[in-house]
Amino acid sequence: MKYKTGSSVCTDSGNDNRREWNFATLHDLHVRANSVLRQAMLNERYKRWRKLDSWCGFRSLADFRTAQDFGQVSLPAAGNAVRLVVDLYNELLWLIDLAHFPEDYEPPSSYSMLLYELHYHLGVAYQHLGNHGNAVKEYSKTIEVVSISKNGCLAGCLTNSCLMTPIYTRRAFAHAKLGLATSETSLDVYYRFLQAISEGRREGGGFRQSVTSEYFA
Structure with missing residues (x-):
């Protein structure tokens, strides 16, 4: 049985060892x-x-x-x-x-x-x-x-x-x-809740309003 010849191997560290997959059996x-x-x-x-x-x-x-x-x-x-x-x-x-x-x-x-x-x-x-x-x-x-x-x-x-x-x-x-x-591409509900708390504190007490508009509209 003949096997295909492969390309070289690149290790995780970036070293290219130029070894071919050439096993006969x-x-x-x-x-x-x-x-x-x-x-x-x-x-x-x-x-x-x-x-x-x-x-x-x-x-x-x-x-x-x-x-x-x-x-x-x-x-x-x-x-x-x-x-x-x-x-x-x-x-x-x-x-x-x-x-x-x-x-x-x-x-x-x-x-x-x-x-x-x-x-x-x-x-x-x-x-x-x-x-x-x-x-x-x-x-x-x-x-x-x-x-x-x-x-x-x-x-x-x-x-x-x-x-x-x-x-x-x-x-x-x-x-x-x-x-x-905390990625903007994968915001879950828990993170949005924490984000609302943080924004409310920075805005000086607007936490209740921000949470209500975000989750209970």
Whole structure:
């Protein structure tokens, strides 16, 4: 079976490693993907993950690959481990992208769950870096992966609550960090109420009138 040749990989840090997706067999792909996944998990679980200002053995995914090729892979000591985790999960998503496979290829039933896990963990890594915008995007992708298609469930279910709860919780936190609640493009009722209070205080007692006209007209 021949597989399509892909384009180069760009890491989150902006490094373009110019590596092509040119695996000859699924076994070769599995070996590579499992190797990257193990390294991502090791860095992800490292005790000092949150200390983002410390030294790290790998400055980029390219450095990791070089060390990996020579059998010199070691755990980074601190926060750059999180950046490496981001690069590694992005590479994993690139490796298993169905765009690289023949059009008639059918992924296993566990493929969707793998995408769920990768996007979720990538979102967590982005949050640890304070990159809440990308975290929101990854959590949204995670929700899309495990959402039941319209009319797909006889009971009328729209989502799998067991899988959705942690995603929605983390995405809500990321939205809060981004300050979207105060965005002019997404004003909710609670924010409008607080805004009316603030405007009323600034205008010297016009709070009751502003609230009444806004919500009880």
